């Protein structure tokens with residue numbers, strides 16, 4: 508009979524390495540799965556494993572055979588049920604393995620975006636930036652705008668949003684996909700929520716609307732107040748400083764894209780939201796004049812009621828407001 512001492516003496520450095528790697532893998536898997544719906548299922552599988560082992564030890568042939576038979580198929584069942592979680596884990600590992608150069612490029616793209624937001628905010632120009640997550644934003648928007656396909660540079664973003672009538676991209680949202688400027692002039696579905704801050708017009712309603720229908724991270728700049736806010740999953744933050752914004756975007760980018768596997772929060776149907784955005788488009792097309800845009804804005808604000816749906820993240824709720832920006836241009840600009 509092998510004693511524990513014999514066992515320990517027979518161990519080689521390879522066994523130690525083997526065991527160490529196994530421990531790290533199990534620890535990493537548990538950390539990645541922490542808080543997901545996989546944990547209770549894995550616990551159930553562990554219970555089945557325990558039952559199989561106990562049944563074998565007690566020579567309960569029928570039970571042991573049945574449970575072993577089930578466990579043989581469990582791996583396939585788990586792959587099917589948890590394909591989204593597995594995808595997330597692999598994506599997460601892939602992100603970690605990305606060369607430093609890629610991460611630096613992502614960091615610099617984020618700071619370009621934040622620089623653009625800061626410049627636009629100081630100039631009191633409104634803007635809407637949609638950072639696409641896993642869900643294709645183009646499937647939920649009411650108007651796809653114009654293709655841009657450019658690197659994410661502050662100068663390009665600012666140029667796209669200068670409110671002159673000859674600049675056909677300034678109206679609507681800028682869509683950022685894979686940290687590139689994909690499109691501009693995108694029209695978002697308006698949220699149908701009626702408990703919104705009355706100060707929020709159609710731009711903010713569009714920001715909330717697109718975030719309700721997708722897992723995108725949306726940045727909205729108020730032309731009237733110069734405030735910078737973030738919207739995610741239908742929740743709008745308090746005003747943020749550019750530093751807070753940068754930290755939030757970086758954190759969001761570092762998160763594995765598990766968002767798409769979660770259900771979007773309950774919202775009015777996409778058709779209704781799209782209809783509302785279309786009515787905005789119709790009004791906009793009806794006349795390009797400033798008076799009609801004023802009517803659109805008023806309409807957006809009239810639909811609003813006092814209470815506000817806020818981002819439920821404390822950091823956002825207690826952030827200082829961006830009030831030190833000097834207004835340089837008047838609402839509406841030339842466009």
Ligand SMILES: Nc1ncnc2c1ncn2[C@@H]1O[C@H](COP(=O)(O)OP(=O)(O)OP(=O)(O)O)[C@@H](O)[C@H]1O
Pocket residue numbers: 633634635677678679680693694695696697706707708709710711712713714728729730731732784787800803804805807
């Ligand atoms: N659904 C939408 N999708 C994308 N952009 C939109 C949408 N609705 C409005 N906008 C943009 O927002 C601009 C201003 O709209 P409005 O004044 O109603 O917004 P707001 O929420 O009050 O924002 P601000 O505080 O900047 O005035 C429009 O000229 C248009 O460029």
